[in-house]
Amino acid sequence: MSPEMIITNLSKTYPNGVRALRDVSLSIGRGMFGLLGPNGAGKSTLMRTIATLQEADAGSITLGDIDVLTQKDAVRRILGYLPQEFGVYPKVSAEGMLHHLAILKGLTNATERKDIVEGLLQQTNLYTVRKKHLGGFSGGMKQRFGIAQALLGDPKLIVVDEPTAGLDPAERLRFHNLLSAIGENIVVILSTHIVDDVSVLCNNMAIISEGEVLLTGKRIDVVAGLQGKVWRKLIPRTDIASYRQELNVISTRLLSGQSLIHVYSDIQPDATFDAVEADLEDVYFATLEPQPTATGAGG
Numbered sequence: 254m255s256p257e258m259i260i261t262n263l264s265k266t267y268p269n270g271v272r273a274l275r276d277v278s279l280s281i282g283r284g285m286f287g288l289l290g291p292n293g294a295g296k297s298t299l300m301r302t303i304a305t306l307q308e309a310d311a312g313s314i315t316l317g318d319i320d321v322l323t324q325k326d327a328v329r330r331i332l333g334y335l336p337q338e339f340g341v342y343p344k345v346s347a348e349g350m351l352h353h354l355a356i357l358k359g360l361t362n363a364t365e366r367k368d369i370v371e372g373l374l375q376q377t378n379l380y381t382v383r384k385k386h387l388g389g390f391s392g393g394m395k396q397r398f399g400i401a402q403a404l405l406g407d408p409k410l411i412v413v414d415e416p417t418a419g420l421d422p423a424e425r426l427r428f429h430n431l432l433s434a435i436g437e438n439i440v441v442i443l444s445t446h447i448v449d450d451v452s453v454l455c456n457n458m459a460i461i462s463e464g465e466v467l468l469t470g471k472r473i474d475v476v477a478g479l480q481g482k483v484w485r486k487l488i489p490r491t492d493i494a495s496y497r498q499e500l501n502v503i504s505t506r507l508l509s510g511q512s513l514i515h516v517y518s519d520i521q522p523d524a525t526f527d528a529v530e531a532d533l534e535d536v537y538f539a540t541l542e543p544q545p546t547a548t549g550a551g552g
């Protein structure tokens with residue numbers, strides 16, 4: 254069983270003056286935690302800091318009794334990390350590379366290592382291509398290989414940065430299935446800008462933007478909190494700007510040549526609007542949008 258991660262008032266400003274993290278505080282328990290935010294929100298900065306690859310300026314991170322920011326070796330012993338940019342040696346086979354990485358992780362017993370590597374290749378559906386050079390792998394295969402290497406050494410903490418960006422829908426589905434099978438007994442932190450990744454995989458989540466945590470909680474609770482406050486209407490595309498002036502339009506989508514707008518409002522704006530069953534995408538956009546007209550905004 255894996256302990257909880259507590260992040261307290263974590264801040265980071267890069268030398269160029271960009272404040273990538275501002276007083277970030279989060280509690281992350283076992284299971285899959287989704288860190289959702291647009292590009293530039295600070296997700297990778299937070300993930301690299303948790304993975305001990307980067308220093309923070311202020312604040313603390315603990316995982317059970319490990320002080321993550323100072324006890325880096327202790328973290329690395331229990332960490333599996335899949336970075337956003339996962340470089341591979343193109344001329345090495347998947348199997349060869351896993352053996353190499355397994356040795357680096359201390360799996361020196363050859364028989365034991367062979368079993369573990371085979372198991373991971375099976376689990377990530379790469380067994381049939383295990384002799385193939387990594388350079389010839391598709392994006393989805395590389396990501397699955399990335400998960401295989403992150404699972405080496407039985408990690409208690411897994412950090413996965415933007416895993417499905419650039420994957421086609423079939424590869425994404427396979428990747429989702431693989432991640433969801435990793436188990437509820439360890440801490441898995443998944444950063445993504447894709448709302449659907451969090452909807453499908455994560456029971457607990459946070460929304461982060463411009464280095465700040467805007468919302469955190471159980472996914473079902475944050476979605477429930479928005480029920481009865483999202484309204485939709487089909488309008489001509491040319492009317493979007495005027496609706497935006499009057500109402501808190503959280504999203505617009507093309508539908509048969511017209512625009513379907515979702516509006517955040519405590520009351521029905523007028524009889525031409527229909528109630529929407531809010532989903533995580535509505536939560537995401539309502540949280541990110543500035544909310545000039547709404548009362549009790551945010552969530």
Ligand code: ADP
Pocket residue numbers: 267268269271272273290291292293294295296297298299
């Ligand atoms: P995300 O992963 O959510 O896209 P990042 O953590 O990569 O966000 O970036 C957060 C902000 O910090 C962005 O404005 C980015 O340009 C900036 N940033 C990231 N890395 C560096 C760096 N090494 N030096 C300077 N600025 C950086």
